[in-house]
Amino acid sequence: MANNQMPHNLEAEAALLGCIIIDGDIQPELLETLKADDFYQESDRLVFEAMQKVYGARKPVDVVTLTDMLEREGTLERAGGLQRITELAEVTPSAANYKQYFEIVRRDAIRRSLIRAAKGIIEVSTEGTEARDAIAYAEKQIYDISKQEDNSQLAGLADGIVIREVLGKFEDIQSDPNAFRGIPTGFKQLDRITNGLQRSDLIVIAARPGMGKTSLAMNIVENVCLNKGKTAAVFSLEMPRSQLVQRLLCAHAEVSMEKALSGKLAQKEWRNLMVASDKLQRCNLFIDDSSRVTPAEILSKCRRLSAAVGSLDLVMIDYIQLMGGTGSGKIGSFENRQQEIASITRDLKIMAKELNVPVIALSQLRRIQTKEPQLSDLRESGAIEQDADIVMFINRPDVTATAEELAKKTVVKGAAELILAKHRNGSLGRIQLRFIGESTKFVDVEDQNQPAEEPGHYTPPPEGYEDDDTGIPE
Numbered sequence: 001m002a003n004n005q006m007p008h009n010l011e012a013e014a015a016l017l018g019c020i021i022i023d024g025d026i027q028p029e030l031l032e033t034l035k036a037d038d039f040y041q042e043s044d045r046l047v048f049e050a051m052q053k054v055y056g057a058r059k060p061v062d063v064v065t066l067t068d069m070l071e072r073e074g075t076l077e078r079a080g081g082l083q084r085i086t087e088l089a090e091v092t093p094s095a096a097n098y099k100q101y102f103e104i105v106r107r108d109a110i111r112r113s114l115i116r117a118a119k120g121i122i123e124v125s126t127e128g129t130e131a132r133d134a135i136a137y138a139e140k141q142i143y144d145i146s147k148q149e150d151n152s153q154l155a156g157l158a159d160g161i162v163i164r165e166v167l168g169k170f171e172d173i174q175s176d177p178n179a180f181r182g183i184p185t186g187f188k189q190l191d192r193i194t195n196g197l198q199r200s201d202l203i204v205i206a207a208r209p210g211m212g213k214t215s216l217a218m219n220i221v222e223n224v225c226l227n228k229g230k231t232a233a234v235f236s237l238e239m240p241r242s243q244l245v246q247r248l249l250c251a252h253a254e255v256s257m258e259k260a261l262s263g264k265l266a267q268k269e270w271r272n273l274m275v276a277s278d279k280l281q282r283c284n285l286f287i288d289d290s291s292r293v294t295p296a297e298i299l300s301k302c303r304r305l306s307a308a309v310g311s312l313d314l315v316m317i318d319y320i321q322l323m324g325g326t327g328s329g330k331i332g333s334f335e336n337r338q339q340e341i342a343s344i345t346r347d348l349k350i351m352a353k354e355l356n357v358p359v360i361a362l363s364q365l366r367r368i369q370t371k372e373p374q375l376s377d378l379r380e381s382g383a384i385e386q387d388a389d390i391v392m393f394i395n396r397p398d399v400t401a402t403a404e405e406l407a408k409k410t411v412v413k414g415a416a417e418l419i420l421a422k423h424r425n426g427s428l429g430r431i432q433l434r435f436i437g438e439s440t441k442f443v444d445v446e447d448q449n450q451p452a453e454e455p456g457h458y459t460p461p462p463e464g465y466e467d468d469d470t471g472i473p474e
Contacts, residue, residue: 008040018092186223295347319362342383
């Protein structure tokens with residue numbers, strides 16, 4: 001092969017096409033696994049495309065049906081004519097070595113894809129594109145090629161391997177209920193319903209502005225990192241790192257943020273903050289407060305973090321609507337925002353699967369929503385509901401209650417409800433919580449039959465306190 005040519009092996013391509021023609025048993029495997037672009041020579045691509053069409057029409061692929069399809073497509077001469085098709089059938093006397101030919105063709109196809117991707121990366125890098133966009137583009141090109149190598153195929157159950165695996169899992173759970181427990185959230189009833197946050201799951205926490213999405217997610221992160229000693233990566237697209245740490249410190253120390261910000265802390269509260277700060281400094285919590293990142297960038301950063309630290313147990317993203325997406329290999333190539341959000345959530349689910357960790361992604365609800373939240377209120381894209389394994393809504397009636405409702409005590413201040421609206425692998429449910437505004441913390445309600453908080457003991461959040469995705473005080 002000349003140095004200026006792309007990698008290819010015409011003998012292997014011809015032999016593989018010949019194997020397909022002479023052996024009907026291997027046709028399903030090869031015609032459903034290979035793509036026309038895997039062949040370097042144009043005539044071979046045309047022959048393979050015609051083979052796929054014959055196979056798709058549920059006809060046997062042989063010299064006669066293949067020649068007929070090429071004639072009807074008007075590509076017989078470009079494919080080498082009848083003589084070429086006949087030679088393909090005769091050049092390989094046996095299909096016994098088809099796997100070796102397949103590996104050679106796929107190897108060279110991947111090498112060509114990498115070379116084309118490298119050229120595209122060079123072009124983007126020399127166009128004056130922003131550095132982070134160029135990096136995201138480069139990573140996506142390589143990631144897309146690596147995804148093509150996922151050759152998982154349909155597999156039957158006759159060998160009993162998967163069935164024994166599932167039964168073994170049930171036996172392990174029977175003897176030890178905690179055998180397959182996921183990452184604990186710190187909320188007892190939620191953990192009972194979900195058995196913890198499971199690896200490779202995409203968990204969406206959604207609510208209207210000011211309901212406490214960030215607070216709830218950071219409470220889970222607090223439990224994972226500070227109480228359980230695990231590793232978490234937090235991507236905060238709106239709130240700076242210092243504000244997240246401020247929340248974590250006050251929540252873990254159970255100290256009023258208002259008093260901390262106004263310089264009115266007692267000696268005991270200072271001691272609690274010092275203990276909390278020491279634990280926070282030693283925990284494996286990593287925060288990225290870049291203003292706009294793509295799923296490809298997050299995946300890359302998480303890969304590097306996992307390699308550096310040795311483990312990664314949870315990823316939290318705040319929030320989906322502030323993320324950017326890359327589509328069709330080109331930056332900014334989406335027709336509308338709904339299409340971009342759909343691409344983002346699909347990539348987040350793929351990321352959760354590849355990293356094998358639960359990914360918590362926060363999401364806005366439509367502002368016009370005034371009733372109890374439901375799945376149709378997810379903002380900008382139904383793909384969020386489709387791709388998520390778990391969707392949870394935060395409902396706090398006191399935030400939207402009228403003065404009359406509060407005066408009549410028909411709405412209890414501080415009461416919060418976590419609505420499990422979608423649970424792909426389990427039951428739905430409602431979890432009663434209590435929101436402590438002064439330390440931006442959700443806590444369990446021990447007795448589900450009692451009010452979350454007595455009206456006379458409610459402590460409002462700090463003056464000017466901002467939550468989640470708005471600058472509007474609660």
